[in-house]
Amino acid sequence: MRIVLHIWRQRNANDKGRMARYEVPNVNQEMSFLEMLDVLNEDLIARNEEPVAFDHDCREGICGMCGCMVNGVAHGPQPGTTLCQLHMRHFKDGDELYLEPWRARAFPVVKDLVVDRGAFDRLVAVGGFISATTGCAPDGNAILVPKEKAELSMDAAACIGCGACVAMCPNASASLFMGAKLAHLGLLPQGQPERYGRVAAMVAQAKAERFGACTNIGECEAVCPKEIKLEVIARMNRDFLKGSWTGRGALRDDAEEVSKKPLAGSRR
Amino acid sequence: MELDSKAPTGPIETRWDRHRFNLKLVNPANKRKHTIIVVGTGLAGGSAAATLAELGYNVKCFCFQDSPRRAHSIAAQGGINAAKNYRNDGDSIYRLFYDTVKGGDFRSRESNVYRLAQISVNIIDQCVAQGVPFAREYSGYLDNRSFGGAQVSRTFYARGQTGQQLLLGAYQALERQIGAGQVEMHPRTEMLDLIVIDGKARGIVTRDLLTGKIESHLAEAVVLGTGGYGNLYYLSTNAKGSNATAIWRAHKRGALFANPCFTQIHPTCIPVSGEYQSKLTLMSESLRNDGRVWVPLKKGDKRPPYQIPENERDYYLERRYPSFGNLVPRDVASRNAKAVCDEGRGVGESGLAVFLDFRDAIERLGKHVIRERYGNLFDMYQRITGEDPYEVPMRIYPAIHYAMGGLWVDYNLMSTIAGLYVLGEANFSDHGANRLGASALMQGLADGYFVLPNTINDYLATTKLEKVDASHPAVREAETQVTCVTKRLLDIRGTRSVDSYHRELGKLLWEYCGMARTAEGLKYALSKIPEMRERFWSDVKVLGNGEELNQSLEKAGRVADFFELAELLCIDALHRNESCGGHFREEYQTPEGEAARDDQNYSYVAAWEFRGVGNPPELHQEPLEFEYVHPTQRSYK
Numbered sequence: 076m077r078i079v080l081h082i083w084r085q086r087n088a089n090d091k092g093r094m095a096r097y098e099v100p101n102v103n104q105e106m107s108f109l110e111m112l113d114v115l116n117e118d119l120i121a122r123n124e125e126p127v128a129f130d131h132d133c134r135e136g137i138c139g140m141c142g143c144m145v146n147g148v149a150h151g152p153q154p155g156t157t158l159c160q161l162h163m164r165h166f167k168d169g170d171e172l173y174l175e176p177w178r179a180r181a182f183p184v185v186k187d188l189v190v191d192r193g194a195f196d197r198l199v200a201v202g203g204f205i206s207a208t209t210g211c212a213p214d215g216n217a218i219l220v221p222k223e224k225a226e227l228s229m230d231a232a233a234c235i236g237c238g239a240c241v242a243m244c245p246n247a248s249a250s251l252f253m254g255a256k257l258a259h260l261g262l263l264p265q266g267q268p269e270r271y272g273r274v275a276a277m278v279a280q281a282k283a284e285r286f287g288a289c290t291n292i293g294e295c296e297a298v299c300p301k302e303i304k305l306e307v308i309a310r311m312n313r314d315f316l317k318g319s320w321t322g323r324g325a326l327r328d329d330a331e332e333v334s335k336k337p338l339a340g341s342r343r
Numbered sequence: 344m345e346l347d348s349k350a351p352t353g354p355i356e357t358r359w360d361r362h363r364f365n366l367k368l369v370n371p372a373n374k375r376k377h378t379i380i381v382v383g384t385g386l387a388g389g390s391a392a393a394t395l396a397e398l399g400y401n402v403k404c405f406c407f408q409d410s411p412r413r414a415h416s417i418a419a420q421g422g423i424n425a426a427k428n429y430r431n432d433g434d435s436i437y438r439l440f441y442d443t444v445k446g447g448d449f450r451s452r453e454s455n456v457y458r459l460a461q462i463s464v465n466i467i468d469q470c471v472a473q474g475v476p477f478a479r480e481y482s483g484y485l486d487n488r489s490f491g492g493a494q495v496s497r498t499f500y501a502r503g504q505t506g507q508q509l510l511l512g513a514y515q516a517l518e519r520q521i522g523a524g525q526v527e528m529h530p531r532t533e534m535l536d537l538i539v540i541d542g543k544a545r546g547i548v549t550r551d552l553l554t555g556k557i558e559s560h561l562a563e564a565v566v567l568g569t570g571g572y573g574n575l576y577y578l579s580t581n582a583k584g585s586n587a588t589a590i591w592r593a594h595k596r597g598a599l600f601a602n603p604c605f606t607q608i609h610p611t612c613i614p615v616s617g618e619y620q621s622k623l624t625l626m627s628e629s630l631r632n633d634g635r636v637w638v639p640l641k642k643g644d645k646r647p648p649y650q651i652p653e654n655e656r657d658y659y660l661e662r663r664y665p666s667f668g669n670l671v672p673r674d675v676a677s678r679n680a681k682a683v684c685d686e687g688r689g690v691g692e693s694g695l696a697v698f699l700d701f702r703d704a705i706e707r708l709g710k711h712v713i714r715e716r717y718g719n720l721f722d723m724y725q726r727i728t729g730e731d732p733y734e735v736p737m738r739i740y741p742a743i744h745y746a747m748g749g750l751w752v753d754y755n756l757m758s759t760i761a762g763l764y765v766l767g768e769a770n771f772s773d774h775g776a777n778r779l780g781a782s783a784l785m786q787g788l789a790d791g792y793f794v795l796p797n798t799i800n801d802y803l804a805t806t807k808l809e810k811v812d813a814s815h816p817a818v819r820e821a822e823t824q825v826t827c828v829t830k831r832l833l834d835i836r837g838t839r840s841v842d843s844y845h846r847e848l849g850k851l852l853w854e855y856c857g858m859a860r861t862a863e864g865l866k867y868a869l870s871k872i873p874e875m876r877e878r879f880w881s882d883v884k885v886l887g888n889g890e891e892l893n894q895s896l897e898k899a900g901r902v903a904d905f906f907e908l909a910e911l912l913c914i915d916a917l918h919r920n921e922s923c924g925g926h927f928r929e930e931y932q933t934p935e936g937e938a939a940r941d942d943q944n945y946s947y948v949a950a951w952e953f954r955g956v957g958n959p960p961e962l963h964q965e966p967l968e969f970e971y972v973h974p975t976q977r978s979y980k
């Protein structure tokens with residue numbers, strides 16, 4: 076089948092960028108979306124045009140590297156599916172598709188469909204962890220985790236950090252991403268000691284990174300390839316409030332400072 | 344060159360303890376004065392970087408993805424082994440050790456494997472403490488399953504996303520140290536050369552993938568956790584970016600490369616659907632617990648599977664291996680699939696696939712049980728192929744999956760270059776000629792959390808390291824080298840894309856140095872590779888420039904290295920006149936068609952020394968001794 080693509084082309088962060096139109100005449104039903112882009116790129120190279128830059132690595136829907144807007148929807152039309160796992164059999168001959176990079180202030184465009192998601196790493200660096208220095212751990216079975224808690228924690232931990240939630244959110248909020256991390260760790264007994272400090276630090280950092288606030292629109296949940304539930308945001312808000320009322324959120328009273336300090340070597 | 348494995352002797356149970364005690368320590372105040380470079384943020388590199396930083400070392404860490412969390416380890420599905428014996432089913436450290444040595448077809452170092460089995464228990468503890476959401480029983484205790492044909496249940500798992508969860512644990516520990524300023528993280532930065540000064544690894548040359556800037560980083564030691572080289576074959580289960588560049592360039596600087604021909608083929612992958620195919624997707628091995636593998640008895644039988652009556656089907660694994668049946672190890676399952684397809688009995692459009700059929704299991708257990716066990720795998724299969732495996736049998740075919748070979752390291756994980764350490768899939772250390780399922784994650788984390796942070800102290804404490812700076816001639820030379828290669832690739836402006844060359848190389852290797860190898864085929868491949876490599880260097884087309892994000896340029900550098908590594912792989916495969924583990928030479932098989940090892944002549948690690956592109960490498964041997972697990976013929980009949 077023949078697919079018409081309108082793709083955002085932008086040389087680098089300083090370039091203004093524009094949409095360019097391409098045709099891929101020989102798309103096979105069995106191809107993945109990224110394989111179609113491979114075919115386009117081979118074609119462009121043959122014509123001495125620079126190939127379209129797009130991020131990808133595992134092509135199995137797990138590394139979170141791939142993703143772009145397809146006709147205004149993050150990762151395209153199939154629910155619960157990353158771009159690399161989207162297959163061309165869901166499209167038909169003659170379809171016109173508009174591909175754009177994630178759009179968010181906190182994710183500057185690097186080139187074409189590639190953006191910088193370093194802000195996500197910095198959110199984790201300020202508190203998205205359990206401080207368990209190597210060697211200190213008790214026997215694995217010394218910490219019992221009720222099965223339903225473990226399952227809920229795993230549901231949240233499934234987040235691949237792709238950034239679709241931010242890209243789809245009209246506020247460019249990172250709440251689903253943060254909520255997922257906070258729920259993953261906050262549901263487990265191991266995560267309790269740092270629970271309120273963790274949320275305070277991450278929320279402060281999100282502000283510093285210029286992610287927007289959450290207004291419960293729910294677009295993030297709709298496009299999340301791992302189907303993370305909005306619930307995690309409610310949980311985050313609850314913990315945040317509880318932490319600030321009880322003062323426990325100040326456990327890490329350096330949270331504000333940490334968020335302002337440029338992290339060594341990580342890109343800003 | 345004398346290869347000193349530094350493996351301790353004496354009772355195997357106390358070797359690691361005694362060795363650790365004999366290693367020199369670096370006092371905490373002095374740790375602050377040392378900088379260590381860690382390349383790679385997968386399970387091996389990520390865990391090492393975090394732990395070294397916790398100890399107080401200054402760490403500079405690198406990966407080519409946009410975030411350390413995306414290393415290829417993230418894709419591991421099945422689980423991680425540990426000799427916890429929580430099931431009380433007869434498991435022990437000794438049994439895990441025994442299984443791993445035997446599974447590796449007696450081509451690994453006993454001391455290393457025993458240590459790996461010992462440390463396996465600490466890994467689980469560490470990961471639980473970090474918040475890895477392992478599967479639990481209703482009681483809250485950790486759950487286990489049996490995996491990869493093991494007769495005990497020692498595999499810990501987090502749904503089908505074990506690698507992801509373990510990696511997130513290591514990544515979060517790493518981010519904590521980045522936040523604390525103890526690790527300087529360089530994402531989207533590729534190591535392109537190793538800086539060796541006075542025979543010691545002192546730094547790396549990198550290219551910033553966004554700006555193209557070529558830069559040197561200096562340190563007291565360099566650690567590579569850069570993963571495996573399966574992508575040499577173009578189509579593999581590895582992530583698209585996985586490559587051999589870091590270890591290959593270290594090899595060219597003097598690190599010996601061990602057992603390159605030991606590559607693992609995974610029997611259950613989704614088959615190739617067309618020329619545009621960019622990678623192969625693994626379907627978990629656990630499917631063979633309930634699925635039955637078959638092909639039609641008759642050649643070229645193109646009827647849909649359910650029109651083929653029972654007596655016209657050949658359940659060839661059950662027929663040939665009555666006691667293990669569909670659960671034979673990976674190498675055996677893979678070779679048999681190839682054999683039936685070579686006979687012309689393969690299924691699907693290409694004829695390069697066999698059926699994995701759940702009809703009987705669904706009849707016996709009900710659809711809901713199968714859904715509970717394999718639901719997400721079935722969904723994944725359907726997403727990719729558009730076929731519903733509850734209704735029609737899956738089609739599967741073997742694919743390149745893992746590299747047992749890698750840079751040679753001693754018991755301390757140090758390569759033949761002083762101060763250069765190699766961890767995880769990038770080294771050759773623990774899996775011999777064949778890796779067991781759920782053991783790679785274990786090895787990566789053992790190396791990074793527990794082995795290296797103990798052994799590296801000794802080197803730093805006992806080695807006199809001169810101060811060096813960026814003006815040192817060796818640094819200049821390495822930088823110039825990298826700049827030249829980059830420029831050369833950009834200047835060719837030939838006619839064919841990097842991918843087209845990579846595909847061509849991959850096909851050749853898969854054909855002649857894949858599942859089954861012959862001297863004749865290998866010689867043919869060896870005659871083709873240099874010619875192909877020359878064409879690549881005079882005709883590859885890399886557009887754009889070097890001062891910005893240029894994905895073709897990145898690929899070109901990696902493929903250039905694959906062209907050189909491919910030759911070494913074939914040389915190694917040709918020299919090893921035996922079949923063992925993942926290396927099957929058709930000339931060396933038992934009358935029943937099983938791999939025939941030659942312990943008399945080949946019970947050694949083949950470690951190759953680089954002698955210039957196109958020149959024959961020099962072979963060094965590390966003899967292997969088996970004091971505990973005595974070599975036997977593996978039999979799964």
Ligand SMILES: Cc1cc2nc3c(=O)[nH]c(=O)nc-3n(C[C@H](O)[C@H](O)[C@H](O)COP(=O)(O)OP(=O)(O)OC[C@H]3O[C@@H](n4cnc5c(N)ncnc54)[C@H](O)[C@@H]3O)c2cc1C
Pocket residue numbers: 382383384385386387388405406407408411413414415416417418419420421422423505506532533534535568569570571580581582585586588589625744745766767768769780781782783784785787
């Ligand atoms: C689909 C699949 C499923 C698997 N399932 C299992 C399983 O269930 N159980 C199991 O035990 N094993 C499994 N394995 C194997 C296991 O996942 C890998 O062997 C292991 O994760 C490798 O870890 P690593 O840390 O050595 O390397 P990787 O995770 O590959 O990490 C390599 C790192 O090095 C970096 N890097 C590489 N080159 C450079 C360079 N030149 N410059 C800078 N950075 C560089 C990368 O950015 C990355 O951070 C599976 C493998 C695959 C492919």
Ligand code: FES
Pocket residue numbers: 130131132133134135136137138139140141142157158159160
């Ligand atoms: S490429 Fe890894 S999730 Fe799509």
